[in-house]
Amino acid sequence: xxxxxxxxxxxxxxxxxxxxxxxxxxxxxxxxxxxxxxxxxxxxxxxxxxxxxxxxxxxxxxxxxxxxxxxxxxxxxxxxxxxxxxxxxxxxxxxxxxxxxxxxxxxxxxxxxxxxxxxxxxxxxxxxxxxxxxxxxxxxxxxxxxxxxxxxxxxxxxxxxxxxxxxxxxxxxxxxxxxxxxxxxxxxxxxxxxxxxxxxxxxxxxxxxxxxxxxxxxxxxxxxxxxxxxxxxxxxxxxxxxxxxxxxxxxxxxxxxxxxxxxxxxxxxxxxxxxxxxxxxxxxxxxxxxxxxxxxxxxxxxxxxxxxxxxxxxxxxxxxxxxxxxxxxxxxxxxxxxxxxxxxxxxxxxxxxxxxxxxxxxxxxxxxxxxxxxxxxxxxxxxxxxxxxxxxxxxxxxxxxxxxxxxxxxxxxxxxxxxxxxxxxxxxxxxxxxxxxxxxxxxxxxxxxxxxxxxxxxxxxxxxxxxxxxxxxxxxxxxxxxxxxxxxxxxxxxxxxxxxxxxxxxxxxxxxxxxxxxxxxxxxxxxxxxxxxxxxxxxxxxxxxxxxxxxxxxxxxxxxxxxxxxxxxxxxxxxxxxxxxx
Amino acid sequence: xxxxxxxxxxxxxxxxxxxxxxxxxxxxxxxxxxxxxxxxxxxxxxxxxxxxxxxxxxxxxxxxxxxxxxxxxxxxxxxxxxxxxxxxxxxxxxxxxxxxxxxxxxxxxxxxxxxxxxxxxxxxxxxxxxxxxxxxxxxxxxxxxxxxxxxxxxxxxxx
Numbered sequence: 065x066x067x068x069x070x071x072x073x074x075x076x077x078x079x080x081x082x083x084x085x086x087x088x089x090x091x092x093x094x095x096x097x098x099x100x101x102x103x104x105x106x107x108x109x110x111x112x113x114x115x116x117x118x119x120x121x122x123x124x125x126x127x128x129x130x131x132x133x134x135x136x137x138x139x140x141x142x143x144x145x146x147x148x149x150x151x152x153x154x155x156x157x158x159x160x161x162x163x164x165x166x167x168x169x170x171x172x173x174x175x176x177x178x179x180x181x182x183x184x185x186x187x188x189x190x191x192x193x194x195x196x197x198x199x200x201x202x203x204x205x206x207x208x209x210x211x212x213x214x215x216x217x218x219x220x221x222x223x224x225x226x227x228x229x230x231x232x233x234x235x236x237x238x239x240x241x242x243x244x245x246x247x248x249x250x251x252x253x254x255x256x257x258x259x260x261x262x263x264x265x266x267x268x269x270x271x272x273x274x275x276x277x278x279x280x281x282x283x284x285x286x287x288x289x290x291x292x293x294x295x296x297x298x299x300x301x302x303x304x305x306x307x308x309x310x311x312x313x314x315x316x317x318x319x320x321x322x323x324x325x326x327x328x329x330x331x332x333x334x335x336x337x338x339x340x341x342x343x344x345x346x347x348x349x350x351x352x353x354x355x356x357x358x359x360x361x362x363x364x365x366x367x368x369x370x371x372x373x374x375x376x377x378x379x380x381x382x383x384x385x386x387x388x389x390x391x392x393x394x395x396x397x398x399x400x401x402x403x404x405x406x407x408x409x410x411x412x413x414x415x416x417x418x419x420x421x422x423x424x425x426x427x428x429x430x431x432x433x434x435x436x437x438x439x440x441x442x443x444x445x446x447x448x449x450x451x452x453x454x455x456x457x458x459x460x461x462x463x464x465x466x467x468x469x470x471x472x473x474x475x476x477x478x479x480x481x482x483x484x485x486x487x488x489x490x491x492x493x494x495x496x497x498x499x500x501x502x503x504x505x506x507x508x509x510x511x512x513x514x515x516x517x518x519x520x521x522x523x524x525x526x527x528x529x530x531x532x533x534x535x536x537x538x539x540x541x542x543x544x545x546x547x548x549x550x551x552x553x554x555x556x557x558x559x560x561x562x563x564x565x566x567x568x569x570x571x572x573x574x575x576x577x578x579x580x581x582x583x584x585x586x587x588x589x590x591x592x593x594x595x596x597x598x599x600x601x602x603x604x605x606x607x608x609x610x611x612x613x614x615x616x617x618x619x620x621x622x623x624x625x626x627x628x629x630x631x632x633x634x635x636x637x638x639x640x641x642x643x644x645x646x
Numbered sequence: 647x648x649x650x651x652x653x654x655x656x657x658x659x660x661x662x663x664x665x666x667x668x669x670x671x672x673x674x675x676x677x678x679x680x681x682x683x684x685x686x687x688x689x690x691x692x693x694x695x696x697x698x699x700x701x702x703x704x705x706x707x708x709x710x711x712x713x714x715x716x717x718x719x720x721x722x723x724x725x726x727x728x729x730x731x732x733x734x735x736x737x738x739x740x741x742x743x744x745x746x747x748x749x750x751x752x753x754x755x756x757x758x759x760x761x762x763x764x765x766x767x768x769x770x771x772x773x774x775x776x777x778x779x780x781x782x783x784x785x786x787x788x789x790x791x792x793x794x795x796x797x798x799x800x801x802x803x804x805x
Contacts, residue, residue, distance in 0.1 A: 185660060186663070189663065189664060189667050190667060190671045193714070194714040195660075197659070197660065214714060248714065249717060249805065250655075250656065250714060250715060250716055250717040250718075251714050372712070373708050373711070373712075374705065374708035374709050374711075374712055377701075377704070378705060
């Protein structure tokens with residue numbers, strides 16, 4: 065590559081281009097102005113102007129989750145940087161590859177409490193995979209190269225590059241050359257699983273009579289869905305997915321148990337509790353899955369594949385821990401099973417499959433609620449998700465916010481492909497849905513993108529409706545409006561004697577139809593069940609417009625099943641009246 | 647259980663704060679911490695003593711290993727190792743004799759008409775004992791470095 069003299073700001077943009085970055089989400093400000101001038105002066109990297117830095121980071125995150133490519137956000141120093149923090153924490157908890165570039169005050173002002181100064185490296189430290197403070201312009205190419213390498217490899221995660229203003233000063237130029245290779249001596253993620261451990265795992269897999277495959281976000285991040293399906297089909301094992309893992313195994317497959325955990329299906333949680341073998345892949349046994357770890361699946365042998373050694377035996381003791389990428393390790397297991405195919409015995413699993421079918425029969429989710437004829441009753445939130453599924457033929461990208469609507473979407477929409485379901489699982493960030501949908505829509509302009517939200521969550525990043533107009537993003541916002549912070553209210557109903565402390569708004573909600581229209585979009589209101597499906601149809605018929613579909617749903621509805629805290633995975637509330645334990 | 651963990655990390659700004667931050671973030675204890683550049687100036691060696699059961703120590707070493715700035719981690723408690731700590735003590739000149747200090751394996755490193763400074767080197771346990779015995783001499787100030795350690799076998803913490 066020929067060398068040329070350019071500024072730090074230009075070098076930053078050139079480096080992003082070298083990394084294959086086509087667009088960034090951001091918001092300008094004083095310390096980032098040299099960078100923004102450099103954005104203006106080139107044509108490889110587009111810039112999407114959001115309305116709040118939190119939106120920029122969530123959009124970059126949604127872009128990354130849906131496309132598999134790293135997302136990039138640019139913010140200014142001080143409040144720009146602190147506004148990015150929730151987005152960073154969200155990406156960190158769900159291990160998504162994003163790079164956030166924050167402006168910083170000039171190097172000679174750092175530490176002087178100067179205007180719009182925040183110690184971004186310090187503030188973001190616990191919620192990033194790594195961070196860099198750029199000391200001089202000449203370091204920019206190598207730092208950008210390292211940042212993308214770290215963000216996208218191993219267990220992915222967010223990386224911050226904090227750039228003092230003088231480092232991007234156009235008056236200072238240097239010879240730009242982008243490094244081709246990168247070698248970080250302290251960072252060598254393992255890909256392949258230990259062959260001895262793979263053999264041990266296969267032995268257990270072949271011996272199991274009551275197995276479950278429990279897979280999480282790691283399978284999606286590592287594009288290991290086809291390897292997972294191959295393994296499950298080869299062995300005829302049932303599969304459950306975590307909230308982050310939905311779509312890795314086809315949601316409408318008969319061997320799919322649905323989601324597990326806090327609001328997992330009855331059959332998934334029962335299978336986890338009663339199985340004799342768990343094969344965990346790219347999942348981390350978090351507290352929303354295991355319930356009480358001391359009572360977690362006591363009769364099962366456990367195999368755990370994870371790229372992060374620190375995830376292994378962190379909460380649950382593992383019999384066969386395997387460090388490696390989901391894709392590589394599943395491939396290794398499939399290969400080993402191929403050699404031993406004569407030992408695969410589907411018949412011995414038959415009683416287990418029958419047991420699971422019986423559980424499903426007894427208390428499985430009802431996926432046919434639309435067929436239930438309305439009798440002047442309120443619309444059930446589950447019916448809205450089923451209508452959405454029907455109208456989009458199961459093919460839309462669905463983002464969500466956090467709360468009851470998120471759980472209903474996870475339970476009732478069958479996700480048949482990885483990266484189709486985008487939600488904040490780890491941090492549980494209200495306000496994630498709309499901006500992340502922007503990232504998805506920009507990555508996939510021709511696809512249907514729906515943001516399933518609630519009247520609480522949507523107001524946390526509602527300002528991004530303006531961004532959607534500026535860039536013509538035809539997102540469909542499906543607002544399950546129960547006029548309350550539904551999940552908070554549900555807990556208050558169940559655990560606080562129905563005292564609804566600060567979980568309703570006393571008639572202060574906006575008219576969402578008028579609000580959407582004032583932002584230049586279309587608003588639709590649905591109050592009656594008989595209008596639901598036609599409104600859903602109308603919503604998706606408007607191909608090039610953002611539609612805000614505001615649906616009044618039954619405010620009394622709770623999300624079930626629900627694990628009883630402190631107990632095992634088989635201890636569930638199945639409805640307001642029925643629970644599984646005595 | 648007290649355990650000593652040693653690590654090599656990049657000798658650059660921010661690296662130490664990531665290591666220390668990890669402990670507060672994840673609710674681990676640091677009993678003592680000692681850090682200095684190595685003969686290779688690009689690396690710092692850090693020794694810390696911490697408490698926790700085997701599972702906690704395993705998590706600590708794994709989490710430390712995950713930090714990008716950390717090059718290598720060694721749980722010294724896994725095998726035989728030597729631990730030594732330096733302690734400096736200040737006395738009013740009249741309150742202690744050279745004989746007492748020497749008896750406790752100490753050494754006078756500074757002395758004038760008013761005061762004297764003594765140094766003691768030993769395992770943290772030994773120094774705890776010395777501190778107890780010095781109580782009678784009314785030390786004005788005691789400074790301890792925290793333990794540093796090296797394994798006493800052929801395994802090395804180097805790159």
